[in-house]
Amino acid sequence: MFAFLALAMLAQAPVPAPPPAIAQPPVLPQPDEPPPEGEQAPEVVPPLPVATLPPATHELFERIKRRVAQVRIIERRSGTKSSIGSAFFVSADGHAVTNYHVVSDLVFHPEDYTAELVRDGQEPVPVKLVDVDVVHDLAVVRLGQPVSDFFALLDKPPPQGTRLFAMGNPQDLGTTIVEGTYNGLVQDALYDRVHFSGAINPGMSGGPTLTGEGRVVGINVATMGNQVGFLVPVDHARALLTRALAVKAEDTGSEALLATVRTQLLDHQQRITERLLATPLPQQSLGPYRVPGRWLPFLKCWGDTPHDPETPYTVTNYQCSSEDDLYLSSQHRTGVVAYNHQHVSSTKLGALRFSALSSAFFGSDPPSVEATREDVTNFRCHSEFVRSGALTLRAGLCLRAYKKFPGLYDLVLRAATLPSAGQGVDTSFTLAGFSPENARKLARHYLEGLAWTK
Incomplete structure (x- = not known):
């Protein structure tokens, strides 16, 4: 309706008179001529080399999508999914980081639930819960086989305003990538959280948020909607991974995990x-x-x-x-x-x-x-x-x-x-x-x- 009215009004409007012709174009200084006296030459900023430009989102996605997996919590009696989340690989030995709240049923009711990871285009693979950090809502699970492709964790926070990419499996729709912005730690919070301006939706919990170079900045954990998301800072994931790499097999049972919590x-x-x-x-x-x-x-x-x-x-x-x-x-x-x-x-x-x-x-x-x-x-x-x-x-x-x-x-x-x-x-x-x-x-x-x- 409004578009039609706008077009109709445009059609009925009088045609404006053409601007008066310029008798003589202004004289522009030639590239090698000095600028007029009293004026500074404009600064010429060379374009960024192609190698320093951030990658296109689809290129980044294709390069790293196999490092991200869906976590499925399986109810043993029915053999079906009871909940889902996301995870990402962080070691060649098959360790993957996710959120504690994604896998908490394995701590409290291991007799009723098991877990598996599903990578892009592959069959589900069983995983074992290795270690948890309940305060920062993190967990490490492990495949029974090595992986060839995994993420590196960023050593220090990026500058505020850095373009980031969140990955995960929202609403069981498959692996997804979302662009957003790093906004630093949430001020005056009891628990460390990074403010991420981007869409983190149910099912993306436990997935990575990373730089254009593919280094993990944080772990998706929560959202307030309206492009307001929250990440667990990667430092806590690094500390948990260090512990998990040293955990012995006998220390990964339910009793040991409850004692850790x-x-x-x-x-x-x-x-x-x-x-x-x-x-x-x-x-x-x-x-x-x-x-x-x-x-x-x-x-x-x-x-x-x-x-x-x-x-x-x-x-x-x-x-x-x-x-x-x-x-x-x-x-x-x-x-x-x-x-x-x-x-x-x-x-x-x-x-x-x-x-x-x-x-x-x-x-x-x-x-x-x-x-x-x-x-x-x-x-x-x-x-x-x-x-x-x-x-x-x-x-x-x-x-x-x-x-x-x-x-x-x-x-x-x-x-x-x-x-x-x-x-x-x-x-x-x-x-x-x-x-x-x-x-x-x-x-x-x-x-x-x-x-x-x-």
Whole structure:
């Protein structure tokens, strides 16, 4: 419609008069003549030699496509695919890198699942899971045969803005290559991630993102859509590969892999605990109270006060959380630090009704970290009244244990001020995947951040 109208208007428009003829063309200096006095000669930039130009995408794809494979997780009883991902070869001995979340079923349920790789135009080949890095979402699998073509890993990050190429098997459509841009590490993130401006789609997880020379920069791991993708930096893949090359065959069973995951989680929570305890806890104003604010840069904080004229009280929320977590299985997440404050006030409710309202807020369940009965025990809780400066707090601390990773727990701390003059504050603090000692230390430190400012 619009194209037709535009063409119609063009057809009806009067023909413009031709420009006046130039009586005499301007005189241009000859190539060997000097420029006019007072002017500089234009800089002549020679074209780039052909050898230094980046390769055409199709040429790069044809050269390296056999180094990329599809990972298939096979359910043993039916013999069919239960999930898919991508991987890429990194050694002549048949080692390939992928994401941990692609192969996690082999760690938790090796009796139910197996894995195979499918290379371009070839039959599926069984692979064995060799080693994992659960913190950085990486794994190494190995073919039972050598390969002749594999990737080199980049030694250092490229400059920001470098043209990159992501490869993988999106939506089970076959090996695909996608162009994008390197944008450096994500700032203020708990877990190292590279921001990649390009389309990373389901099924490409575990595939490589590389330079035009074919060197791997990162491993596809996640996407937010709209050309916003994320990569695991290649340094972590290099470290994992170094370990995997030294792993003995007897250390690749399910029990050994679960022990590896447990050790990595314990080390990780210790590092987070030390960072938090070494940082003074900032305070945020909330009504006449001061509450824990943004503790470290990896925590993102938000505030809001919903407005409902029908409600006889006002609630102001302030919450902070680590936006990333650690994937253990499709139904179990860990590595979370989160807290939420609610300032409740009312000029319409009497003392008894407001006290009942405050108790209802305190008794509500905070958002819990995803897990199942197979993963964790029930929460065991303890409540008491505690002092934080001039404040008396009603506090409840709950812990639940990880069944497959002894020594790791989830913690939920609830605390509330005693209602006073039609207002009060309640707070919740959630940790996932911490030792009970570290969880209690952090809970005590957190409560010290609550204060009365009136």
